Amino acid sequence: xxxxxxxxxxxxxxxxxxxxxxxxxxxxxxxxxxxxxxxxxxxxxxxxxxxxxxxxxxxxxxxxxxxxxxxxxxxxxxxxxxxxxxxxxxxxxxxxxxxxxxxxxxxxxxxxxxxxxxxxxxxxxxxxxxxxxxxxxxxxxxxxxxxxxxxxxxxxxxxxxxxxxxxxxxxxxxxxxxxxxxxxxxxxxxxxxxxxxxxxxxxxxxxxxxxxxxxxxxxxxxxxxxxxxxxxxxxxxxxxxxxxxxxxxxxxxxxxxxxxxxxxxxxxxx
Amino acid sequence: xxxxxxxxxxxxxxxxxxxxxxxxxxxxxxxxxxxxxxxxxxxxxxxxxxxxxxxxxxxxxxxxxxxxxxxxxxxxxxxxxxxxxxxxxxxxxxxxxxxxxxxxxxxxxxxxxxxxxxxxxxxxxxxxxxxxxxxxxxxxxxxxxxxxxxxxxxxxxxxxxxxxxxxxxxxxxxxxxxxxxxxxxxxxxxxxxxxxxxxxxxxxxxxxxxxxxxxxxxxxxxxxxxxxxxxxxxxxxxxxxxxxxxxxxxxxxxxxxxxxxxxxxxxx
Numbered sequence: 001x002x003x004x005x006x007x008x009x010x011x012x013x014x015x016x017x018x019x020x021x022x023x024x025x026x027x028x029x030x031x032x033x034x035x036x037x038x039x040x041x042x043x044x045x046x047x048x049x050x051x052x053x054x055x056x057x058x059x060x061x062x063x064x065x066x067x068x069x070x071x072x073x074x075x076x077x078x079x080x081x082x083x084x085x086x087x088x089x090x091x092x093x094x095x096x097x098x099x100x101x102x103x104x105x106x107x108x109x110x111x112x113x114x115x116x117x118x119x120x121x122x123x124x125x126x127x128x129x130x131x132x133x134x135x136x137x138x139x140x141x142x143x144x145x146x147x148x149x150x151x152x153x154x155x156x157x158x159x160x161x162x163x164x165x166x167x168x169x170x171x172x173x174x175x176x177x178x179x180x181x182x183x184x185x186x187x188x189x190x191x192x193x194x195x196x197x198x199x200x201x202x203x204x205x206x207x208x209x210x211x212x213x214x215x216x217x218x219x220x221x222x223x224x225x226x227x228x229x230x231x232x233x234x235x236x237x238x239x240x241x242x243x244x245x246x247x248x249x250x251x252x253x254x255x256x257x258x259x260x261x262x263x264x265x266x267x268x269x270x
Numbered sequence: 271x272x273x274x275x276x277x278x279x280x281x282x283x284x285x286x287x288x289x290x291x292x293x294x295x296x297x298x299x300x301x302x303x304x305x306x307x308x309x310x311x312x313x314x315x316x317x318x319x320x321x322x323x324x325x326x327x328x329x330x331x332x333x334x335x336x337x338x339x340x341x342x343x344x345x346x347x348x349x350x351x352x353x354x355x356x357x358x359x360x361x362x363x364x365x366x367x368x369x370x371x372x373x374x375x376x377x378x379x380x381x382x383x384x385x386x387x388x389x390x391x392x393x394x395x396x397x398x399x400x401x402x403x404x405x406x407x408x409x410x411x412x413x414x415x416x417x418x419x420x421x422x423x424x425x426x427x428x429x430x431x432x433x434x435x436x437x438x439x440x441x442x443x444x445x446x447x448x449x450x451x452x453x454x455x456x457x458x459x460x461x462x463x464x465x466x467x468x469x470x471x472x473x474x475x476x477x478x479x480x481x482x483x484x485x486x487x488x489x490x491x492x493x494x495x496x497x498x499x500x501x502x503x504x505x506x507x508x509x510x511x512x513x514x515x516x517x518x519x520x521x522x523x524x525x526x527x528x529x530x531x532x533x534x535x536x537x538x
Contacts (some may be wrong), residue, residue, distance in 0.1 A: 003464045060502075151372035155386035156361045165389070174421055246375040246417050 009098045036216040045220035058201040062121045070133050071125025071182040075175055078137025104126045111197050125189025133182035140174025176240040183232050191225055288441055288473040289315040294347030306498035320474045322484040331477045335445050339366045361386050365434030369446040373418040373429055378491035380414035383432045404432035417494030424455040444476045460486055485526045493530055503533045
């Protein structure tokens with residue numbers, strides 16, 4: 001018997017989870033207050049689509065601006081710190097140790113400085129995701145294969161050509177990794193800050209409906225955040241695949257040769 | 271008649287020198303005055319010659335090659351390439367082929383070969399023409415659009431050789447270019463290299479660990495000692511050219527390889 005493909009298994013698992021979400025509350029194994037069924041959640045989401053869509057726009061707006069700080073700022077800062085030895089020795093130890101600080105303690109300060117509107121969410125989640133992005137980018141720049149630099153030098157590349165023709169293209173995979181990570185963390189930061197103190201956004205809907213014990217509305221908001229996060233990841237991944245052809249294709253090739261070596265039969269037409 | 275006599279005398283003249291190294295010494299910076307890496311190296315490579323440097327790991331043969339390429343600077347002594355020092359890499363005088371695939375994975379094979387030309391702003395048309403000719407020379411016609419990850423190890427090194435030759439430098443330096451290849455591919459590539467060398471008549475300095483490769487390829491083998499690296503033997507390889515695989519089974523081949531091995535063993 002042939003083993004099903006991992007992607008088939010993944011889809012089956014997802015369908016199983018969704019089915020359980022529907023069935024378990026239907027049979028009142030878990031009370032609706034704790035877990036409303038999937039159909040109930042979707043119905044509430046549809047009935048209140050105006051409210052939820054408006055909240056989604058607020059959240060997306062905050063995520064968008066926060067990503068300018070976390071991703072754009074983080075990648076630029078990471079490139080500088082990874083690429084310039086002096087900056088690295090000055091700042092890297094500081095930033096690495098700051099990494100362990102729970103940045104969420106800054107959020108009350110942000111609301112004091114910027115109010116309870118979108119600005120405090122943008123600042124908080126931007127800073128929250130900035131450090132991991134920066135450290136990832138810095139590490140990526142530092143791990144560029146020195147063989148590339150030596151080869152470019154042997155071909156007479158100037159310092160500027162080394163940067164534009166070798167270091168930047170060699171950093172593209174790292175930049176995409178940092179973007180994927182940064183986007184996900186920014187979404188987390190925005191939602192968490194909306195849940196703590198705010199008057200708008202999906203996170204706000206979670207907290208608001210939780211306090212009035214309206215579980216279907218809470219779960220509708222949770223479902224939206226889930227979809228938002230997964231959609232971001234999938235879009236980022238597909239753009240990455242397109243841009244970093246050599247990397248994903250290299251991985252595919254490795255996987256193919258591994259399969260061949262392990263004697264996995266090629267898929268046959270039914 | 272007169273013409274033939276002139277040609278003959280020209281042939282008998284000592285060949286022009288491509289590379290001249292005199293009293294080169296290198297010391298790595300370190301505690302207590304540093305670590306001596308290369309000691310009083312002198313050598314001379316005639317135009318069009320194929321010279322192979324062998325020696326135990328860490329003897330500094332790669333460092334020496336980097337100094338010939340202008341990629342590293344010796345502590346003292348001189349390196350001359352066609353009579354002039356080489357303080358910085360100069361791809362119009364010296365092409366370099368590295369051990370590992372140092373091809374850029376984000377560029378196709380053809381773009382990789384064009385890369386050195388594009389650095390100096392050579393027009394697109396000329397770049398393509400010259401890179402295409404190199405691709406043909408190394409036997410990769412039709413593979414120009416492939417990316418390095420779509421090429422085998424041997425093909426990648428063919429592209430590296432093409433990239434090293436694309437500016438038509440008179441000298442080609444090769445740092446263990448076939449070390450990462452399997453034995454069969456390595457033998458094939460050695461033979462291919464001799465074909466390319468024969469077609470282009472470059473001066474080649476080739477660093478390797480493999481004694482068989484050294485004898486098979488070289489006009490002359492320079493044997494280096496363990497650190498600090500010195501040249502302890504110079505062996506002229508008298509095997510006729512073109513070389514073929516059958517020669518590896520001959521007594522002459524075996525004796526040459528054995529002599530190199532004895533020299534290396536003494537110092538290791």
